[in-house]
Every structure is written in structure tokens, then in C-alpha cells.
Amino acid sequence: MTKPFDTIIIGGGPAGMMAAISSCFYGQKTLLIEKNKKLGKKLAGTGGGRCNVTNNGDLDDLMAGIPGNGRFLYSVFSQFDNHDIIAFFEENGVALKVEDHGRVFPKTDKSRTIIDCLERKINALGGQMLTQTEVVSVKKIDGLFHLKAANQEFSCQKLIVTTGGKSYPSTGSTGFGHEIARHFKLNITELEAAESPLLTDFPHKTLQGISLDDVTLRYGKHLITHDLLFTHFGLSGPAALRLSSFVKGGEIVELDFLPTQSQDALNAFFEAHRDKTVKNALKQLLPERLADFLAQDFPKPLKQLTPRETSSLLTNLKAFPIQITGKMSLAKSFVTKGGVELKEIDPKTLESKKVPGLHFAGEVLDINAHTGGFNITAALCTGWVAGSVHIQ
Known part of the structure; x- marks a missing residue:
């Protein structure tokens, strides 16, 4: 039996979790699917396990910190930016601190503080989360997306792909989101290591x-x-x-x-x-x-x-x-350079120009940023914007 939702998000990293929060906030019946045992596996290791959750600079600082197609994010940042990230966590009970170069961390110095906050917010807004569930195929039939996992099937009007790139595959970033994009005839730019030793x-x-x-x-x-x-x-x-x-x-x-x-x-x-x-x-x-x-x-x-x-x-x-x-190899680098070609994506909504209802957020896109809070900023902000678009 197929389980119907308004919005389904594939990938439980920062972009996926924030997309789920945004989607729920705007009243959508939402499901977040993650193949790992826990959400935020890669996020747990960022900042040496302390989670450099954003950077407190201005817009020019953000652009300088996102050398890979950062200008594409102007529309995103006009809707939700790094200062909105700071406000979000503080309003939801996470005390933050600013260190050198504008890097923002939770005062606990624990990434789990950030992940737990995001999970609690999804729960509080009525979103559903499925872990240890790997999506194996995605199709669109009669205006609905149909997703298959091992023993389950789901459908939705709106699908958000937040599966990350191909760096650190041990965290689950295997490039599946790029396969989804290719299935729907979207172009993928060349993938290479960035933020690499x-x-x-x-x-x-x-x-x-x-x-x-x-x-x-x-x-x-x-x-x-x-x-x-x-x-x-x-x-x-x-x-x-x-x-x-x-x-x-x-x-x-x-x-x-x-x-x-x-x-x-x-x-x-x-x-x-x-x-x-x-x-x-x-x-x-x-x-x-x-x-x-x-x-x-x-x-x-x-x-x-x-x-x-x-x-x-x-x-x-x-x-x-x-x-x-x-x-270092892509597998040992922090970030993937390359991804879903941005010409294919509406910068205001992060929706595919070819496939209505199909959205992408986070590192699966051809956007790469520096360490120091910029990658997570891009992920959280694109996640929020992708989740906030109303289904017509």
C-alpha cells in the first residue's frame, strides 16, 4: 500500500532537516527519509564534532565564503540567511557563540545539540521521520512522485532531494541524488573534490x-x-x-x-x-x-x-x-564541487525548471562553499527555501 504525503524529502542532513521543518511550518504533510540509523551523520562530524553551524558575516562575507556559484544563492538569502539560522537556533533553545573568522558554534561544543534541536522541531511541527530506509527508485506518474524503498512505497506531490554530494561516502553521500536528477533528464556538472587537503x-x-x-x-x-x-x-x-x-x-x-x-x-x-x-x-x-x-x-x-x-x-x-x-580523493574531501546544474533550477524556489514539484537543496546542487560555516549555511538556507514553496 502506498503512503501518501504532500512533501517527501530524501536525505536527513542539514538541508533535509531544515526542508522538513519549513515544509511542516507551511502546513504540508511531510515525510523525511534517511537511510542511516540517525539523522545528520555528516553534520555530527563537522567542526571537529562541535558543528560550525553558520558564519555571522554579512552578505559580502557569505559570497566570499561560497566560491562555487555563490551568486545563485542571492534569492535564497533574501528569503532565509545566516542571521535567520542564528535566530532559529536561539529561538529554539540553542545558545550559540562566535569564534574567530565569524564561525558560529553551539555553546555546548557538541554537534548533537544542533541535530537534536532540528529533530525536536520536526516532531513539534508534526513531521514524520523514517531512518534506516533507503529509497531505491523514484518515478513521476500522473503528477505524483512515487518512491520505492525495500518494503514500502510512498507518493507525494512535491519531492525535495537533499542527499548531498559524493564526499565522505561513509556518511551516506553516495551520489543517489544525482541519479534522481539524471533520471529526470537534468544535467550534472563534473564532480571533483573541494575543501580538500x-x-x-x-x-x-x-x-x-x-x-x-x-x-x-x-x-x-x-x-x-x-x-x-x-x-x-x-x-x-x-x-x-x-x-x-x-x-x-x-x-x-x-x-x-x-x-x-x-x-x-x-x-x-x-x-x-x-x-x-x-x-x-x-x-x-x-x-x-x-x-x-x-x-x-x-x-x-x-x-x-x-x-x-x-x-x-x-x-x-x-x-x-x-x-x-x-x-585528496573526493571520498576524503569535505565537499563535492559540482552537482545538479544550476541552469536547470529556479533560484527563487529551487524547483526543477523541467519537472514541476521536484526540488533540490544542499550539496547535491552545483554549489560549493568553504569550511567555516559556509557549507552548512548554504545547506540550511536552501533547505528552508525548498521546503517553503507551496504546492499549487
Whole structure:
């Protein structure tokens, strides 16, 4: 027997949960289907398990934080934005705090606080949730969508696909939403890793484990200033993850270890410490192991450096070249770049232009954002807007 609903949402991540809340809020008989045991499996691991739920910046900050087709979201943000997210959680009993770079977390430092809040709201509004239920097929017949799971069938007037991309498949993001889109003859853009650690030809063992605050990675017109971590394979941390949206492998990027210091300021520093060895002088500016690494070609006092050597040292400090050899695989990256082509989607409603009643929200769309709360912001906001559209 087929169970009828007004709206069904496939995928219980942040976009799906918020779509269910919005749909229920607007009076729709709503079902949220998730194949995992619990809702929000990927959300549970974000922000190191603390859940960086949004960013408190203005619209320009949001656009800067969403390099992958962020402009498409202008209509979405005019209806529901990051400040609405903050208000939503505070109004529903979640105390929030703002950390560096505008990152917003629950004061509990637990992602479960966010997930529980969303679940409670769905329940309070009368929505139904089915976990451990995997949809295997979707068809549209006589104006209704028909969904099949293992032992159940459902129908609805409006279907919202919030199944995520293909990053971290262990969380359930297998690309099923893209299969639904293809079934209905929608285009899918090329999928690749974004917000991905970078593989480099760097001397990994020498610098492995060194963490730097607010350095600048530069590639062409792209300048990313944020924290950076040297790893056994290359570069990680927010600066590397953000730059990964613009590189594929084979590029040379430049690292400015001291972006707040101009070359003139560094020359003045060299003069003030001219009697010290390069290594001992640099230890006042940088972590000891990094200072040792950068000074290894200059085993003498600063005052003995030739003009060419001084210039070379400055270059290493302000524009150290690093060869990018690749990125982590899509399965090990935080975000999927690519997805349902946006030309196919109405930006005001997130409804397919070809298939009435079929909506997409979250990472299944060809939108990718930086870590720091921007991806979850895009997911929650697109979820709300997709769920709020009234069935005619």
C-alpha cells in the first residue's frame, strides 16, 4: 500500500532537516527519509564534532565564503540567511557563540545539540521521520512522485532531494541524488573534490605537525589568509582547504608566512638583529622547526648576507613556492564541487525548471562553499527555501 504525503524529502542532513521543518511550518504533510540509523551523520562530524553551524558575516562575507556559484544563492538569502539560522537556533533553545573568522558554534561544543534541536522541531511541527530506509527508485506518474524503498512505497506531490554530494561516502553521500536528477533528464556538472587537503612535493617529514595562524596562500588572483597545517602528505587546515577549490594538481602556489609584515618591515627587523644568525633571528618570528628549515641555506649572521641572499630570504618568507601535486580523493574531501546544474533550477524556489514539484537543496546542487560555516549555511538556507514553496 502506498503512503501518501504532500512533501517527501530524501536525505536527513542539514538541508533535509531544515526542508522538513519549513515544509511542516507551511502546513504540508511531510515525510523525511534517511537511510542511516540517525539523522545528520555528516553534520555530527563537522567542526571537529562541535558543528560550525553558520558564519555571522554579512552578505559580502557569505559570497566570499561560497566560491562555487555563490551568486545563485542571492534569492535564497533574501528569503532565509545566516542571521535567520542564528535566530532559529536561539529561538529554539540553542545558545550559540562566535569564534574567530565569524564561525558560529553551539555553546555546548557538541554537534548533537544542533541535530537534536532540528529533530525536536520536526516532531513539534508534526513531521514524520523514517531512518534506516533507503529509497531505491523514484518515478513521476500522473503528477505524483512515487518512491520505492525495500518494503514500502510512498507518493507525494512535491519531492525535495537533499542527499548531498559524493564526499565522505561513509556518511551516506553516495551520489543517489544525482541519479534522481539524471533520471529526470537534468544535467550534472563534473564532480571533483573541494575543501580538500593538498598533496605537495614539500619536505613533509621536516615540517609535519607545524601549525601556523593566519598565513596567506596565493595562486593567481586567489589569496587565502587563514590557518595552515603541515602534514605527512602536504598541507591541510582552512587555508589549504579553501585554496583546493581553485587547483587540481600541477600548480605552484606561494606561501606568505608573515602576511602582516611588509618587506620594508622585515628589512628593518633584519637590520635590528643583524648580529644574530639567520636561524636565531627567524625564531623570533616563526616556530623553531620552521625557522631552522628556512635558515638552512643561510648558516651565518644576518649582517653577512649578500644583497642577493637577503632577497632570497625575503622571497622564502613572503612568497615561498610550493608545488601542488594533487588533492585528496573526493571520498576524503569535505565537499563535492559540482552537482545538479544550476541552469536547470529556479533560484527563487529551487524547483526543477523541467519537472514541476521536484526540488533540490544542499550539496547535491552545483554549489560549493568553504569550511567555516559556509557549507552548512548554504545547506540550511536552501533547505528552508525548498521546503517553503507551496504546492499549487
